[in-house]
Amino acid sequence: MTRSAAAPDPRPPGGVALALRPLGYLMVSLVWSAIGALVLALGYGMLPLLALSSVVWDVPIETWELLAAASTLERYVAMPLFVVVGGVVFGSGALGALSFAAFSLIALSWTAFIRSLRPSFRGDALTYTMWADRGSTFGFTATSVALSLIPTYESRFTRWVMRFYVYGWQPGLRMLLGMVPAGSALILLVGVGVDSSAPAAVRWPLTVLAVALALWSVIMVRRDWRARFGPSERRGTTSGTPVTKLSPEERSERLEELRSRRERRAAAARRRDE
Known part of the structure; x- marks a missing residue:
C-alpha cells in the first residue's frame, strides 16, 4: 500500500474529527449504497425484478397487449424510436456511467469507513477531493465538479476501483455509444421477453436480438476499457x-x-x- 502521489500533504486530523470520522464515513457509505440500489433497480436489476414480480407476486406484464392496441403509426414509428431513445437513456445512463460511478463510490466509501476504524490510519486523511473541469464529467454542469472519496493510500483493490470511478464520472464517447445496444436490449427484454402473452413467433426472435445487442455492448465496452486502462495505455509512457x-x-x-x-x-x- 502506497500513498497517492496526487494526494495533498499529510495533515493529521484533529481529535474531534478523528472521533467522528467513522460515523461520517458510515453515513456516506449508507447514502451511496441506497443510491446504488436505486441505480441497480433502474438498470441491471430491472429485468430480474419484473420477472420476480410476475412469478412470485403474480403481477401481470401486459406490454404486448398495449402494443397490439396501438395504432399503426405508434407501432411502427413510435415504438422503434422509443427502443432507440430508451437505449441511450438506459444504456449510456443506468447501465453505463451511473452504474460505474455508483459502484466505485460505494466501494470507496466503505473502504474509507473500514480504514477509519484501524489505528494505523489515524495519522493522516483517508480521502481527498479533486476538481474536474466543467464539461469533463458525466452530466451537464455549469461549474467544475468535485470528485471526492479518492483514497489517500492506494492498494491493488483501490486502483482497480478507481478505474470504474474514472470510467463512470469521466466517461468517453466510445463507452457511452457502446452501451446503447445494451440499453435497447433491456427495453426489448422488459417489453417482450418477460411478457408471456406475447406470441412465441415474436417473443423469441426479439429475445435473441436483445441478447445479441447486449453481447455487442460487452464487446465494444471491453475494447474501450482495454484501450483506456490496458497495456496499450502503458506503451505510451517513456518508462521503457x-x-x-x-x-x-x-x-x-x-x-x-x-x-x-x-x-x-x-x-x-x-x-x-x-
Missing part, C-alpha cells in the same frame, strides 16, 4: 525507453517519477515501522 533516447523534458519527467516513487516507498516503510 533508454534515458539516452529521451528528450530533456522527458528526462525531467522520468526523474520526477522516480523521485515520487522513492518518496512513496519511504513513506510506506515509515508507516510499517510505526
